[in-house]
Amino acid sequence: MTDSERTITRVSLHDELVGRLRDLIVEGELPPGGKVPEKQLCTDFGVSRTPLREALKVLASEGLLELHPNRGATVAKLTLEDVDEMFPVMGSLEALAGELACRNLTDESLAELRALHYQMVLHYHRSELAPYFRINQEIHEKILDIAGNATLSSLHRGLSGRIRRARYVANMSKARWAQAVEEHERILEALSSRDGPRLGDILRSHLANKAEVIKEGLAADTGEKRRSA
Amino acid sequence: MTDSERTITRVSLHDELVGRLRDLIVEGELPPGGKVPEKQLCTDFGVSRTPLREALKVLASEGLLELHPNRGATVAKLTLEDVDEMFPVMGSLEALAGELACRNLTDESLAELRALHYQMVLHYHRSELAPYFRINQEIHEKILDIAGNATLSSLHRGLSGRIRRARYVANMSKARWAQAVEEHERILEALSSRDGPRLGDILRSHLANKAEVIKEGLAADTGEKRRSA
DNA sequence: CTTCTGGATTATGCATTCATTATGCGGATG
């Protein structure tokens, strides 16, 4: 009885908890700025406090939580300053990813990206925001994947995770949305022509525009009371 | 982010352990690829296993350790593939830092950088490798600092920490050293003229050359036995 | 003599327990 099909607990309890808690934070189940109820989560997950606290430490090192000594952990809330800081970095990372992706872009991968792109455009024309976001995320992740740089993907994933929950509140305007789709058209063009530097530039400005959308959403969300589910 | 005045060792024990262990790993006290003796470290630091294991989880999430389920933790060793992955990312991050730094570069900061630079050149002419490395590191960190982007600094610090221990084994050749100093001359030029894009390009290629040095050092270190004491 | 197998030892992973600290409430005092 080896570990072949025993994937219930992926690797370890604490590692599973990290993923579960990250989902809770990203999905907004744990409101930003709110305290993290250690005991409550223990009973919810049916685990002891030790693996949970280990998970909290990891999430804190990722920047999703803030640990206050002897005062528990709180969900790190995304400020406008954070977005201003993170998106230039995201832009640089994605620009690098774009350049790398263009180098080892196969026809198959390009076809997959094209399929994703037009599916996303379809969701745009149908004004289906959630599916649009999902495909959008998939496209960016796929570019990271094609880039084939695990370190790059890891850093990007970390930043993206911190931003993703803010993206849920981002009701972008029609104009912004159209602009984003247009930029994705150019992204696909650059990919098709394997123009790495150009793709990098497009991604960088694309991310900068995304930052504006997020910031507008955050500004609109200021003072808003969060409805928990 | 909110570590403005909270950076003092407030969160004792566990956070202290993270720092201590990080130093042990970076300084090579814990050999790359070697197992992490949990009990030994507990007695060394005079703490229990719980905070130490929490620290191990954090360091693992930072990429300095690898946790094997039920098989303990090992120090992540830097492979050539890792260096190939990390340095393009470092290059992008530093390039961004350079651009940002040029925007808000004061005359004072420039003067400080210039002082550091010439002090480093002095160490170069005296063939003092260790001080040269230290000042070198300081210059790059100062550019990050001037950039004023905490997220960027944090990511860079994480990657730099993983590489730093490999830099100790990097006996670069005279030619490489001269090239590095020459590149730093151009870095100072770009800073003086506040040419952000140019500084970014220089830093990117500078990092690429650094990668070659590290890789040469790693290749020379392959199969080397750790010197006892 | 070498190899395989089985047991023992040790380390790791999680739960329970203990101690310390922060916070809230109540009473006393100005």
Next chain:
DNA sequence: CATCCGCATAATGAATGCATAATCCAGAAG
């Protein structure tokens, strides 16, 4: 009546104990 101090309670941080799994060594068999 308001404010401040002290106590109690609850929560967090650390330690120890227990169970499980892996590794190492020894003995036996080929």
